[in-house]
Amino acid sequence: MLKYTLSIIVILTSIISLSAQDLYIPRDVQKAYVKETRSKDGKPGKNYWQNTARYTITLTALPPDRNIKGSETIVYFNNSNDTLRAPAIKLFLNIHKPGAPRDQGAGPDYLTSGMKINAVKVNGASFPWNENPNFFTVQTLRLPKPLVPHDSVKIEFDWQYEISLESGREGMIDSTSWFLAYFYPRVAVFDDYAGWDRMNFTDGKEFYSDFNDYTVTINVPKNYLVWGTGTLQQPEKILQPEYLRKYRESFNTDQVIRIVTKEDLAKKLVTAQNEVNGWTFTAKQIPDMAFGISDHYNWDGSSVIVDNITGKRASAQAAYSDAAKDFSYQTEFIKHSLWWFSNNWPGVVYPYEKLTVYQGFADMEYPMMANNSSQRDTTFTRFVAEHEIAHMYMPFYMGTNETRYGFMDEGWATALELLIGRDGVGNERAEQLFKMFRVSNWIGDASQSQDIPIITPSNDLNGAAMGNNEYGKGALGYLAMKDLLGDEEFKLCLQAYMNRWHGKHPTPWDFFYTFNDVSEKNLNWFWSSWFFSNNYIDLAIKDAVKTKTGYTLTLDNVGGMPAPVDVTVIYDDSTTEKLHQSPAIWQKNPKQSTVNIKTAKKVSSVSLDGGIFMDADTSNNSWKGK
Numbered sequence: 001m002l003k004y005t006l007s008i009i010v011i012l013t014s015i016i017s018l019s020a021q022d023l024y025i026p027r028d029v030q031k032a033y034v035k036e037t038r039s040k041d042g043k044p045g046k047n048y049w050q051n052t053a054r055y056t057i058t059l060t061a062l063p064p065d066r067n068i069k070g071s072e073t074i075v076y077f078n079n080s081n082d083t084l085r086a087p088a089i090k091l092f093l094n095i096h097k098p099g100a101p102r103d104q105g106a107g108p109d110y111l112t113s114g115m116k117i118n119a120v121k122v123n124g125a126s127f128p129w130n131e132n133p134n135f136f137t138v139q140t141l142r143l144p145k146p147l148v149p150h151d152s153v154k155i156e157f158d159w160q161y162e163i164s165l166e167s168g169r170e171g172m173i174d175s176t177s178w179f180l181a182y183f184y185p186r187v188a189v190f191d192d193y194a195g196w197d198r199m200n201f202t203d204g205k206e207f208y209s210d211f212n213d214y215t216v217t218i219n220v221p222k223n224y225l226v227w228g229t230g231t232l233q234q235p236e237k238i239l240q241p242e243y244l245r246k247y248r249e250s251f252n253t254d255q256v257i258r259i260v261t262k263e264d265l266a267k268k269l270v271t272a273q274n275e276v277n278g279w280t281f282t283a284k285q286i287p288d289m290a291f292g293i294s295d296h297y298n299w300d301g302s303s304v305i306v307d308n309i310t311g312k313r314a315s316a317q318a319a320y321s322d323a324a325k326d327f328s329y330q331t332e333f334i335k336h337s338l339w340w341f342s343n344n345w346p347g348v349v350y351p352y353e354k355l356t357v358y359q360g361f362a363d364m365e366y367p368m369m370a371n372n373s374s375q376r377d378t379t380f381t382r383f384v385a386e387h388e389i390a391h392m393y394m395p396f397y398m399g400t401n402e403t404r405y406g407f408m409d410e411g412w413a414t415a416l417e418l419l420i421g422r423d424g425v426g427n428e429r430a431e432q433l434f435k436m437f438r439v440s441n442w443i444g445d446a447s448q449s450q451d452i453p454i455i456t457p458s459n460d461l462n463g464a465a466m467g468n469n470e471y472g473k474g475a476l477g478y479l480a481m482k483d484l485l486g487d488e489e490f491k492l493c494l495q496a497y498m499n500r501w502h503g504k505h506p507t508p509w510d511f512f513y514t515f516n517d518v519s520e521k522n523l524n525w526f527w528s529s530w531f532f533s534n535n536y537i538d539l540a541i542k543d544a545v546k547t548k549t550g551y552t553l554t555l556d557n558v559g560g561m562p563a564p565v566d567v568t569v570i571y572d573d574s575t576t577e578k579l580h581q582s583p584a585i586w587q588k589n590p591k592q593s594t595v596n597i598k599t600a601k602k603v604s605s606v607s608l609d610g611g612i613f614m615d616a617d618t619s620n621n622s623w624k625g626k
């Protein structure tokens, strides 16, 4: 009796200590809980704040002159309780300067003299701009007068840069089709846990941006079209009546409207015939703006109802050259994506008025925009579009810090890419693509860099270690959690996270704790194992033992990841049975688990198949009866 009681106590204590075990929290993030800007239930804390700004930008691009000029006024609001003396200013395009730190090398066509700042004013007074030559994409602006809490500062910049001949995330697509992104000096994020984001932009690590209000005017020569983030102001001043009518119609119809064709542009009667047309776009509380221009791209437009309750429509637009045959289908792919993401996963109504895919180079997302390459096979055109459109939710709607925690956006875009793909091209093809592009490189490579914990800051990683952590491993982590909780509960948790944090700056802990809170389960055992450890996927069958009711199968978790798995049982009468095991089998003992096969029949063999949860060593995945 005593022994019995004692062992109960021992078991209880060990279970409690296991489940109550908190996740590793870096010291800077810990401070946010002390200051109550964040909360351990996963909600924004009662003292949560974030800074914001109003950007008014004019950019003049007059091809064939590659020199682009910009001027802007930034009104930056300090909502923190800190006095700000030296804001970090991001000059992303200095990545093109010789000597700038980059993830990869740069050929001569990529190099430019970077962003040349011609004039700076602070609160209306001229300000000497001294760049530290050792820094490239981040400079410090030491304010003449500190910015106190709950006050604002007006900063003005005049600058110029040469558009890159070689196209990366931005640059020239052809001599008269340019993708304009990262083009303006901006105040870096100052947040509640890491302060100023003084991280260099080295290309691979993408965004961390505040939610700002933008008014951007792109000046281009007549007969040029401009596509971009935000609402085009006064289109009647830019587009001639016939094209204005088609443009407007595209916002209200399911039909694909060929708003402008290459032939129309050749007649030079599409735009107003001013020497230069200023295309003004506005957007509120959005993390960034990007634009594409061309004098010969076709322009398709259509729209789709994304919210059945309110009848909200979102516009789908494509801009592309005649040579990109696959892009004539693009508008339909976009429409399907906008509708599908709104109504299935994540099941949150598409948050913007439109989405434009511009035929470019990088397969890169910007708010309401994607710069996508043309593909020979439309399956890939669609695949890339779906991935980039998934990014409209993560990171843009959610405001995650993808420079530090890339798995919070790429992991989701990759998981969503599989979920929409299953619906679009079928389970088998979607999973085949997912395994090929997202899983096999990780699981098939035994090197140490592949097993670095996902939580490792992305900016401290490179190459495959960064890529696999962000995309495949991150996505599988979310999908394994979906398997553990079931679709209904998983969606409840995911939507609660999105509802709590959209338009803010969630950390991974805000995400993990929201799931714990909403599911009313302590899931730290799973998060620790999947996101904070060096684990990989390798499950093994230890043995199968005959029992009174059938067989007991003992599984070893060699790699340690709590992955779901299908156990396929083949009986001696040639019938088979599939027993799906969720990651829950690894909660009590992360190293070993048992599966009971209830049967009166004789089992001839058992095998494990993780599906997309590919196993590093399949030689230990089967068992044969005698």
Ligand SMILES: [Zn+2]
Residues within 6 Å of the ligand: 387, 388, 391, 409, 410, 413
């Ligand atoms: Zn992505």
